[in-house]
Amino acid sequence: MATVQSCPMLLTLSSTSLDPLLRPARGKPKLDLLDLPQYARDTLALNGLHLSTDLLAGADRARLETLRDRADKAACSCLLLWEREPLGLADDDPDVAEAALNRTRRIIEAAHLLGCNSAAIRLRAEDTDDAFERATDMLREAVDRAERLELNLLISPTEGLTATPDRVTDLIKKTARFRVMTYPDFGAAASAKDPITYLRRLTPYAGALVASTKKFANEPAKGASKEDAWECSDNPGEHTAFDLTAMIETIVSVGFDGPIAVDYRGSADATLGTLMSRSAIEALLEPRPAEE
Numbered sequence: 001m002a003t004v005q006s007c008p009m010l011l012t013l014s015s016t017s018l019d020p021l022l023r024p025a026r027g028k029p030k031l032d033l034l035d036l037p038q039y040a041r042d043t044l045a046l047n048g049l050h051l052s053t054d055l056l057a058g059a060d061r062a063r064l065e066t067l068r069d070r071a072d073k074a075a076c077s078c079l080l081l082w083e084r085e086p087l088g089l090a091d092d093d094p095d096v097a098e099a100a101l102n103r104t105r106r107i108i109e110a111a112h113l114l115g116c117n118s119a120a121i122r123l124r125a126e127d128t129d130d131a132f133e134r135a136t137d138m139l140r141e142a143v144d145r146a147e148r149l150e151l152n153l154l155i156s157p158t159e160g161l162t163a164t165p166d167r168v169t170d171l172i173k174k175t176a177r178f179r180v181m182t183y184p185d186f187g188a189a190a191s192a193k194d195p196i197t198y199l200r201r202l203t204p205y206a207g208a209l210v211a212s213t214k215k216f217a218n219e220p221a222k223g224a225s226k227e228d229a230w231e232c233s234d235n236p237g238e239h240t241a242f243d244l245t246a247m248i249e250t251i252v253s254v255g256f257d258g259p260i261a262v263d264y265r266g267s268a269d270a271t272l273g274t275l276m277s278r279s280a281i282e283a284l285l286e287p288r289p290a291e292e
Contacts, residue, residue: 009256009285011278012048012079013040014210014263015055020270022055034063037071037078044274050080050208050261051114053107064113072115079118079259080208081111082183086124086158089142090135097138100124104142104153112149118207119146120154120183125161135161136174143177152207154183165201172205181207187214187265190242199250206256211248212263213277214241219268229272236276241266248284 015022018039021031031039033055040046049071056064071078087100104121111119125131139153146153155168162168172180184202187210192198203209217237220229239245251260262281264273 010047010259011281012050012259012261013044013046013274014050014261015052017262017264017274017277018270034067034070037067037074037076041074041076043271044278046076046262046278048077048079048259050082050210050259051078053081053083053110056110061113064110068113068115078114078116080120080154080261081107081114081116082120082154082156083107083122086122088124089138090123090125090131090161092130092134097134101138101141105145108142108146108149108151108153111151116151118152118154120156120208122156122158123160123162127161127163127167131161132171132174135171139171139175139180140177143175143180146179147177152179152181154181154207156183156185157188157202165198168202169205181205183208183210185210185212186242186244186247187212189247195242196246196250199247200254203251203254203256206258208259208261209251209256210261210263211277211281212265213239213244213273213280214264214266216240216266216276216280219266219276220272229269233272233275234279236280239280244280245284248281252285
């Protein structure tokens with residue numbers, strides 16, 4: 001028997017996985033942003049952070065630098081900053097497009113202050129040739145700033161212009177900049193007509209990837225004891241929302257070796273759901289025996 005080695009991918013935390021703790025719908029946050037790196041490292045055993053920009057609302061330079069220092073001290077560095085809301089870089093109104101460009105530059109600069117190596121955005125645009133050309137021009141301007149700061153600018157596909165993998169990769173090729181990459185998401189892939197082909201086409205251009213999850217077979221039932229619930233973290237069972245195994249196998253098969261952000265989006269406790277997700281992904285990445 002021989003051993004099939006998996007890619008040495010770094011498992012990190014997407015901050016949205018802990019939205020119920022960081023940004024609860026009601027009441028005060030149960031987890032402060034500055035404590036997130038230590039929590040991710042000690043409680044979740046994850047090795048880096050992908051942060052959403054809404055967590056930084058009102059933050060000044062000093063707070064960003066404090067977060068960066070806390071992350072470095074916890075050995076859980078900030079790796080990526082991403083914007084939830086799609087930006088109108090390809091808008092036919094020059095003022096809207098310029099505002100989106102300025103916003104993109106601010107995201108890149110904040111990512112730099114946090115010590116990230118990437119910033120990620122979505123594009124708000126219809127899938128037309130004119131929008132494609134405008135997006136290309138504005139991405140070139142945005143990535144100029146990223147290149148000076150030695151950051152990558154990642155495109156997170158969304159509806160419209162970037163809904164299909166081919167359109168995204170065509171945009172990257174037309175932009176013709178080394179630091180423009182993709183930011184695929186398992187959840188978006190699962191919604192595609194052919195999830196595996198979707199991932200197979202986007203992942204070779206990926207600077208990072210979001211391993212979003214939603215539902216596991218062994219998630220605790222309501223009313224389960226605390227002990228029974230937390231046993232599920234090591235034995236999540238099959239991921240039932242979509243074929244997680246096939247998606248992991250796909251990104252490994254195309255040679256992806258970048259950071260994977262764990263992002264639980266289900267209804268279980270946020271910490272428990274993130275732990276189940278990490279356990280499931282780790283198990284799928286473990287070396288497996290194969291015939292000689």
